[in-house]
Amino acid sequence: xxxxxxxxxxxxxxxxxxxxxxxxxxxxxxxxxxxxxxxxxxxxxxxxxxxxxxxxxxxxxxxxxxxxxxxxxxxxxxxxxxxxxxxxxxxxxxxxxxxxxxxxxxxxxxxxxxxxxxxxxxxxxxxxxxxxxxxxxxxxxxxxxxxxxxxxxxxxxxxxxxxxxxxxxxxxxxxxxxxxxxxxxxxxxxxxxxxxxxxxxxxxxxxxxxxxxxxxxxxxxxxxxxxxxxxxxxxxxxxxxxxxxxxxxxxxxxxxxxxxxxxxxxxxxxxxxxxxxxxxxxxxxxxxxxxxxxxxxxxxxxxxxxxxxxxxxxxxxxxxxxxxxxxxxxxxxxxxxxxxxxxxxxxxxxxxxxxxxxxxxxxxxxxxxxxxxxxxxxxxxxxxxxxxxxxxxxxxxxxxxxx
Numbered sequence: 048x049x050x051x052x053x054x055x056x057x058x059x060x061x062x063x064x065x066x067x068x069x070x071x072x073x074x075x076x077x078x079x080x081x082x083x084x085x086x087x088x089x090x091x092x093x094x095x096x097x098x099x100x101x102x103x104x105x106x107x108x109x110x111x112x113x114x115x116x117x118x119x120x121x122x123x124x125x126x127x128x129x130x131x132x133x134x135x136x137x138x139x140x141x142x143x144x145x146x147x148x149x150x151x152x153x154x155x156x157x158x159x160x161x162x163x164x165x166x167x168x169x170x171x172x173x174x175x176x177x178x179x180x181x182x183x184x185x186x187x188x189x190x191x192x193x194x195x196x197x198x199x200x201x202x203x204x205x206x207x208x209x210x211x212x213x214x215x216x217x218x219x220x221x222x223x224x225x226x227x228x229x230x231x232x233x234x235x236x237x238x239x240x241x242x243x244x245x246x247x248x249x250x251x252x253x254x255x256x257x258x259x260x261x262x263x264x265x266x267x268x269x270x271x272x273x274x275x276x277x278x279x280x281x282x283x284x285x286x287x288x289x290x291x292x293x294x295x296x297x298x299x300x301x302x303x304x305x306x307x308x309x310x311x312x313x314x315x316x317x318x319x320x321x322x323x324x325x326x327x328x329x330x331x332x333x334x335x336x337x338x339x340x341x342x343x344x345x346x347x348x349x350x351x352x353x354x355x356x357x358x359x360x361x362x363x364x365x366x367x368x369x370x371x372x373x374x375x376x377x378x379x380x381x382x383x384x385x386x387x388x389x390x391x392x393x394x395x396x397x398x399x400x401x402x403x404x405x406x407x408x409x410x411x412x413x414x415x416x417x418x419x420x421x422x423x424x425x426x427x428x429x430x431x432x433x434x435x436x437x438x439x440x441x442x443x444x445x446x447x448x449x450x
Contacts, residue, residue, distance in 0.1 A: 055413050056084075058084040060085075062085050063076055063086040063145075064086075064138055064142040064146065066126070068090075068098065068148060069097055069221075070222075071221040072225070075146060075227075076146050078226070081117075087120045087138070087426075088120065089123070089124050090124075090423060096112075096116075098111065098115060106397075108397075110400075113394060113400060113419040117419050118416065121421055122431070124450055125450070126157055126159065134449075134450075139164055139171060141168075144171070145173045146232075148175070150177065151177060151181045169245065170245040172232055172235045172250070173248070173250065176254065177251075178254050178255055180253035192220040192221045192254075199220065199254075204265075207280040210278070210280075221254070223261050227252060228250075284335075287335045287341050288344070290346070291371060294349050294352055295350060296354055298371075299371035300349060302345060304367040307331070311323045316366040317344070319344070322344075354370060387404055389403060392417075402416075404416070427450050
């Protein structure tokens with residue numbers, strides 16, 4: 048069974064202090080932990096991270112929590128108290144990275160300004176994650192995924208043309224922000240490493256801006272053409288035919304393919320190999336003018352096929368279609384099984400749970416699951432003793448709710 052001490056990934060030796068809550072910032076820390084970093088998560092005594100109360104639950108335990116904070120150690124510390132702030136600075140001195148998502152100025156009010164943090168550790172990389180950034184008129188507003196998905200433009204684009212804007216069933220804005228957070232930390236660490244004076248860095252990550260960046264062409268399209276992009280449902284504005292189609296056994300497939308060669312193979316799959324010879328369908332740009340007709344042809348064909356038969360036909364022709372999987376189908380898929388895309392992980396409550404494997408794979412410095420997220424303050428005594436705090440002092444600090 049893999050242990051937290053078995054750090055073999057490319058970030059083995061990196062130390063990260065996760066003082067953040069909910070999803071986006073802890074997601075960034077979990078990615079670093081996946082790659083071998085030693086991540087210590089700090090939470091408020093007795094209260095903990097609000098994500099501990101996020102469904103789904105089993106036996107009163109949050110299953111989401113176990114994933115978003117896997118591979119971490121857990122300690123409690125109240126930074127608002129003088130003793131807590133002093134212990135925090137001792138921890139900072141031992142870390143390479145600090146991740147926090149307090150509202151701007153919160154740590155400053157507790158006497159933990161960036162100057163104080165850098166005095167404790169001049170090479171510290173500080174990631175500050177907020178909904179709107181450290182400055183600007185919205186900087187003090189609270190941020191949640193639906194807020195920055197809505198204001199970052201993602202929600203407006205999602206849904207049917209004649210329907211309301213829609214959010215996805217998972218807070219994508221949080222995941223996107225976590226990816227930007229982890230990437231920015233690695234960029235900053237490289238800069239610190241190459242700096243002769245080893246000066247630290249402060250990173251200001253706005254989750255609304257991260258969501259907007261995900262949309263790539265949206266700003267330049269409006270800037271240069273004045274067009275406001277609208278919802279198109281499952282239609283594809285860049286290739287045709289392309290949509291989500293229902294099969295005879297009421298399953299779903301997603302069709303894609305913008306090149307002429309792929310279009311030809313898709314046509315073979317549905318028994319219309321001569322279709323590419325029609326001048327209307329000769330190129331992707333010309334096919335886009337006939338999206339409705341092409342999608343209709345493919346929709347009619349899929350409606351007469353079971354999912355297995357449709358996939359078999361496309362497999363034989365080399366076409367590009369994919370089943371729209373629910374999670375049970377992902378578990379059963381032979382590719383997912385062959386790649387160990389979902390793997391067992393040691394768990395304090397249920398002995399073993401299964402969750403996504405580390406992405407991506409490293410050939411030489413293997414990154415792996417070590418443990419799912421655990422109980423509030425599970426490792427507090429170990430962490431404090433590592434700072435030289437005696438057992439007696441730990442008991443006193445706990446009695447005064449410092450830890």
